[in-house]
Amino acid sequence: MSQASSATTRFRVEGMDCASCALKIETAVRRLPGVAAASVSVQAGTLIVEHGQGFEADRVTRQVAGLGYGVRPANAASPTTQAAPCCAHAHADHAPAPPHDHSHAPAAVAPAAAPWWRSRKARQAVICGLAIVLAWMSGRIWPASDLWVFLAALLVGLLPIARRALAAARAGAPFTIETLMTIAAVGAVAIGAAEEAAAVVFLFLIGEILEGVAASRARASIAGLTALLPKTALLQEDGSAREVPAETLIPGAVILVRPGDRIAADGLVLEGESAVDEAPVTGESMPKLKAPGDTVFAGTINGEAGLKVEVTAAAADNTIARIVKLVEEAQESKAPTERFIDKFSRYYTPLVLVAGALVALVPPLVYGQAWGDWTYRGLAVLLIGCPCALVISTPAAIAAGLAAGARRGLLMKGGAVLERLRQATLVAFDKTGTLTEGRPVVTDIVGLGRTDDDVLALAAAVETGSSHPLATAILSAAGERGLAVPPVFSVKAIPGQGVAGVVDGVGIALVSPRAATERSILLPEQVARIAAFSDDGKTVAVLLINGAPAGILALRDGLRSDAEQGIRALRDMGISAAMLTGDNPRAAAAIAAPLGIEAHAGLLPQDKQRQVLAWQSEGQVVLKVGDGINDAPALAAADIGIAMGGGTDVALETADAAILHGRVADVARMVRLSRQVMQNIAQNIAIALGLKAIFLVTTIASITGLWPAILADTGATVLVTLNALRLLSPRLD
Numbered sequence: 093m094s095q096a097s098s099a100t101t102r103f104r105v106e107g108m109d110c111a112s113c114a115l116k117i118e119t120a121v122r123r124l125p126g127v128a129a130a131s132v133s134v135q136a137g138t139l140i141v142e143h144g145q146g147f148e149a150d151r152v153t154r155q156v157a158g159l160g161y162g163v164r165p166a167n168a169a170s171p172t173t174q175a176a177p178c179c180a181h182a183h184a185d186h187a188p189a190p191p192h193d194h195s196h197a198p199a200a201v202a203p204a205a206a207p208w209w210r211s212r213k214a215r216q217a218v219i220c221g222l223a224i225v226l227a228w229m230s231g232r233i234w235p236a237s238d239l240w241v242f243l244a245a246l247l248v249g250l251l252p253i254a255r256r257a258l259a260a261a262r263a264g265a266p267f268t269i270e271t272l273m274t275i276a277a278v279g280a281v282a283i284g285a286a287e288e289a290a291a292v293v294f295l296f297l298i299g300e301i302l303e304g305v306a307a308s309r310a311r312a313s314i315a316g317l318t319a320l321l322p323k324t325a326l327l328q329e330d331g332s333a334r335e336v337p338a339e340t341l342i343p344g345a346v347i348l349v350r351p352g353d354r355i356a357a358d359g360l361v362l363e364g365e366s367a368v369d370e371a372p373v374t375g376e377s378m379p380k381l382k383a384p385g386d387t388v389f390a391g392t393i394n395g396e397a398g399l400k401v402e403v404t405a406a407a408a409d410n411t412i413a414r415i416v417k418l419v420e421e422a423q424e425s426k427a428p429t430e431r432f433i434d435k436f437s438r439y440y441t442p443l444v445l446v447a448g449a450l451v452a453l454v455p456p457l458v459y460g461q462a463w464g465d466w467t468y469r470g471l472a473v474l475l476i477g478c479p480c481a482l483v484i485s486t487p488a489a490i491a492a493g494l495a496a497g498a499r500r501g502l503l504m505k506g507g508a509v510l511e512r513l514r515q516a517t518l519v520a521f522d523k524t525g526t527l528t529e530g531r532p533v534v535t536d537i538v539g540l541g542r543t544d545d546d547v548l549a550l551a552a553a554v555e556t557g558s559s560h561p562l563a564t565a566i567l568s569a570a571g572e573r574g575l576a577v578p579p580v581f582s583v584k585a586i587p588g589q590g591v592a593g594v595v596d597g598v599g600i601a602l603v604s605p606r607a608a609t610e611r612s613i614l615l616p617e618q619v620a621r622i623a624a625f626s627d628d629g630k631t632v633a634v635l636l637i638n639g640a641p642a643g644i645l646a647l648r649d650g651l652r653s654d655a656e657q658g659i660r661a662l663r664d665m666g667i668s669a670a671m672l673t674g675d676n677p678r679a680a681a682a683i684a685a686p687l688g689i690e691a692h693a694g695l696l697p698q699d700k701q702r703q704v705l706a707w708q709s710e711g712q713v714v715l716k717v718g719d720g721i722n723d724a725p726a727l728a729a730a731d732i733g734i735a736m737g738g739g740t741d742v743a744l745e746t747a748d749a750a751i752l753h754g755r756v757a758d759v760a761r762m763v764r765l766s767r768q769v770m771q772n773i774a775q776n777i778a779i780a781l782g783l784k785a786i787f788l789v790t791t792i793a794s795i796t797g798l799w800p801a802i803l804a805d806t807g808a809t810v811l812v813t814l815n816a817l818r819l820l821s822p823r824l825d
Contacts, residue, residue, distance in 0.1 A: 098128060101149060103139040105132065106162035115438070115483070117156055120263030124151050134487060138166065155263060160256050217297035220249035224290050231287075242286040249293035250277050267441035269478045269805070275445075276471040280798060283464050292475070292798045299806025320391035320412060325356035328400070339407040349399045354391060358410045359401040361386045367395035370753070415498055428508060436482075444477030451792065465794070472791040475801035476784050481808035485776030488816035493769035496819045501752035502762045509748045512732055513766035515713045516667055519759055520704060520726070522718035523673035523683055526736045527756060528649040532561055534569040535630060536646035538621060545575055547635050547643030551602050553580040554593040562631065563591075565647050590633065601636040602645075608634035612641055629682025651683060658756030659687045665760060672700045672716075672726065701725035717751075717759055734759065765819075772819055776812040783808045 108114065114132035117139060121130040126147030131140045141152060149165060156163040223245035231238035250273075257270035273296060280289035325341055326333045326348040333348050338356040341347065346362065349355050355368070367379035370392045379395055382388055388401060390410035407413065452470025455461035490507040497504055504510045521527050537544040552570035555563035556577060570577055580600070583593035590603030601611070605622045608614060614622075614634075618641060625632045625646040635643040652658075659669050670690040673680050680693035692703055700716075704726050707714050716723065716730035727733030733747035737754025751758045787804040790796040 098142055098144050099147075101141050101143065101147075101152075102166040103141065103149075103152060103156070104162075104164050104166050105137055105139050105156060108132070108134045108137060108161065113161070116159060116260050116263075116265045116268050117161065119265040120155050120159060120260070121152055123264045124155060127152075134484070136491075139163070158259050159263065160259070213297070214301060216249065216252065217294065217301060220245065220290075220294050220297055223248045224294055227287075227290065239284070239286050242290050243281060246277060246281065246286060246290040246293055249290070249297055250274065253293070267445065269480060272441070272444070272474045272478055276474045276798065279467060279471045283467050285468065285798070288798050292802055295799055295802045296806060299802060299810065302806065302810045320354065321407075321410075322354045322356050326350070341403045342406055343403055345403040347401050347403060349388075349394045349401055351394055351396050351398060353394050355388050355394060355399075355401065357390050357401070357403045357407065358405040359388055359403045361388060361399055362402050363400040364398050366397040366399050369393040369395065415503065428511060440479050440482070441477070444474060444479075447477065448473040468797065469791055469794065472796070472798050472801040473788065475798065476787045476791060476804040478805035480805055481780035481783070481812050482777065484809055485780050485812050485816075486773050488813050489769050489772040489776055489819065492816045492819040493765055493772075497762065497765055499820075500758075500761065500765075502758055502765065503750040503752065504762070505748050509732060510766050510769055512713075513715070513749075513763050514770050516715045516732070516763055518707055518712045519662055519667060519669045519715045519717060520672050520700075520707070520730070521669060521689075521756075522723050522736070523671055523675055523680060524649060525719050525754075526717055527655050527671065527683055527687070528651055530649065532565045532631065532647040532649045534565055534645060535648050535650075536625060536644075538644040538646075540618065540641050540643055542642050544643075545573065547645065548573065549575045549577055550595060550600050550637070551633070551635050551643070551645055552577045553595050554583060554591050554600050554602050556580055557583070558591065562633065562647055566645065599636075599638050601639075602633050603636060605632050605634055608636060608641060612636055612639055614641060618644070627678060627682075629679035648679075648682070651686065652754070652756050654755050654757045656687060658758070658760060659689060661757055661760035662763075665763060667760075667763065672703055672718075672723075674700075697723070697725045701729045704729045715759065715763075716747075718747075734762070768819060772816060776815055779811050779815065780808050783811075 105117065108117075114134050117132050118130045121127055121139065121141060124147075126143045126145060127141055128144060129142040132138070133140075139152070139156070141147075153163045224242070227238075227241035227245040230241045253270050254274045257268060257274045260266065260268045260270060273293070277289045277293055280286070280292070322338055324335045325338045327336045327341070328346045328348055341357045345357075347356060347359070351366070361382050361384050363384060365381065365383045368382045368388055369379045370389060382399065387404075388399070389412075390405075390407075391412045405411075448470045450470075451473050452467045455466045456463045487507075490510060493510055494504060494507070497510075504513070524530055534548070537547055539547050548566070548570050551566050552575065555566050558564075567577075578595050580593040580595050583591065585591050586601070586603065586607070589607035590601060592599065592601040592603075594600065603611065605614075605626075621644060622632050622634070625644075628646075628648070630646040630648040633645045633647070634641055635645065662669050668689075669687070670692065671680060671684050672692050672695055674695050674697075675693055677691070677693040680691040684691035692700075695703070700723060704714050704716055708729075708731070714730045715732045715734055716726045717734045717736050718727055719736060723733075727735070727747045732749060735747040735750040737751060749762065751762070783804045787796060787801055791801060
């Protein structure tokens with residue numbers, strides 16, 4: 093199929109809770125005309141279909157609904173009927189969805205599923221359990237009817253499972269848990285173990301309910317972010333405010349945020365100053381002071397004063413919606429380990445059927461053993477061998493890791509990124525805005541015949557109205573000291589030199605040291621002081637009054653408060669760090685020296701990329717951390733590119749990963765999370781295979797039978813899922 097003719101459609105699938113569901117749906121959908129590929133994410137509850145000519149979305153909905161799942165295009169409204177979460181697949185019946193626009197709509201958060209006790213699966217388990225109790229009581233009263241009453245109880249639970257096994261086989265997926273369960277139950281009846289077969293089916297249904305509950309918790313971990321958004325907002329129009337649905341806000345609208353309210357949209361503060369709690373979105377523990385011109389995020393909580401905010405993003409594009417979309421798409425992207433396990437499972441289930449047959453046939457045929465005993469053990473092997481726990485071991489941990497990262501402001505675009513991070517050996521940082529705050533501050537003021545406050549006030553006067561970063565720093569410093577800034581007249585910029593104006597009839601200029609030398613005579617001690625500031629990587633400005641030097645100001649973009657902690661954390665993990673910057677060597681050295689890292693300065697974007705490639709040629713696994721724009725070539729060349737804070741657009745759309753709240757220490761946290769996830773995956777695989785091995789040995793040794801064999805599958809699946817959910821614990825941070 094040509095690339096030009098291919099398209100992608102995303103569907104919502106309800107009722108999945110294990111990898112068996114995903115494999116069955118993928119196999120069935122791939123067989124449809126016009127479908128090039130299909131990929132299912134149990135964690136995200138989505139089906140991604142790549143297709144070309146001849147594709148009909150109605151066929152997808154009919155095919156998936158025929159397997160017992162609720163399905164609809166991702167951009168369609170939620171159906172009124174609710175599929176029961178399950179893997180034994182007693183789902184609610186769903187009619188085929190009507191045709192929709194099948195363009196690739198943005199991922200949206202799936203609606204919350206009904207409580208497990210209201211599902212058809214739960215009702216089926218209750219009915220099956222009651223039938224077994226009645227059968228047991230009936231058998232005690234009329235012993236001759238024992239076989240038939242337990243057979244009736246068995247059919248209550250088994251018939252829906254067998255029906256779905258048949259539907260899956262017709263759709264091209266004959267090797268499913270339903271198939272194994274049906275064969276085992278029918279075989280048990282054939283050897284006179286109807287009572288035990290009924291108990292096995294009941295335990296299977298209970299186990300699958302537990303799987304559904306665990307899977308729902310995993311999905312809710314990220315979908316719960318949407319609950320942070322308020323339903324309404326106070327829209328200001330024509331001098332008055334009225335309450336409107338938050339989802340109707342559009343860019344340019346102005347909203348009022350009262351103290352204690354959640355902010356309804358991303359925006360810029362127009363009026364007011366208040367501390368805003370950003371912990372729900374970025375994980376930042378301390379509230380941030382917001383003033384006019386500052387950015388605020390949807391879902392964050394306003395503090396003690398009201399704010400007037402201009403909306404900058406619609407509801408579908410706000411920070412929380414985009415985080416949810418990014419994490420959901422990341423969950424749909426399979427990690428290398430997950431792809432290997434998926435491929436392995438396609439061969440594993442048929443091998444289990446063969447193994448069960450060999451256990452049942454070889455001892456009686458070759459060694460003359462009792463047929464009943466070994467047939468019983470062979471049936472137990474079928475139940476032990478179900479691949480659900482093994483196949484869910486990796487995606488459950490990946491999904492929990494991605495969700496845990498998102499809740500800490502650490503976004504990773506897929507399981508492959510999360511898996512690769514743990515292998516990092518070197519982190520290459522940009523300087524400005526990454527290791528530093530990205531904005532200069534006044535560090536030194538030297539008065540030459542005037543007080544420091546006079547120098548700063550006059551410098552602020554000529555910079556009034558300017559948006560240049562140095563001007564902003566000087567004005568901020570004057571404001572922090574509470575200085576009265578005198579009015580200025582006849583302000584003009586001096587290209588390449590500085591700015592000049594008239595204050596109280598006196599000519600004032602704030603210029604570079606080179607321009608000051610050209611305009612005035614600087615004393616040797618003044619030149620030495622300027623040189624010392626420059627050697628420290630500071631930017632120097634000289635204040636001239638009527639052409640004579642009156643003061644010196646030094647400014648520098650300071651280190652982030654956690655830069656040293658972040659570099660030290662990486663070093664403790666055995667990861668080295670370096671700096672790549674286009675700034676001059678002196679400025680780079682001034683930042684790198686206290687951090688104890690190597691600095692590569694004066695680099696163009698292509699030079700940064702070349703250095704990353706050179707490190708990789710030496711065998712290093714390189715993480716590149718930058719702003720996602722001028723570092724784009726290096727971010728692309730690195731093994732993992734990480735966008736650091738700054739603009740939300742950059743953080744969410746550039747590189748392989750993003751750190752929302754711009755902390756250097758979060759790079760180490762991201763690597764640590766990757767290592768925890770991979771350790772969790774190893775534990776999950778050990779649990780899944782270990783339980784199977786234990787029960788396989790005890791079954792062949794005739795220590796355990798059919799109903800304990802269920803624990804090797806559904807029990808292991810629950811344990812694996814719960815173990816993965818541990819990654820969501822804040823104690824692991």
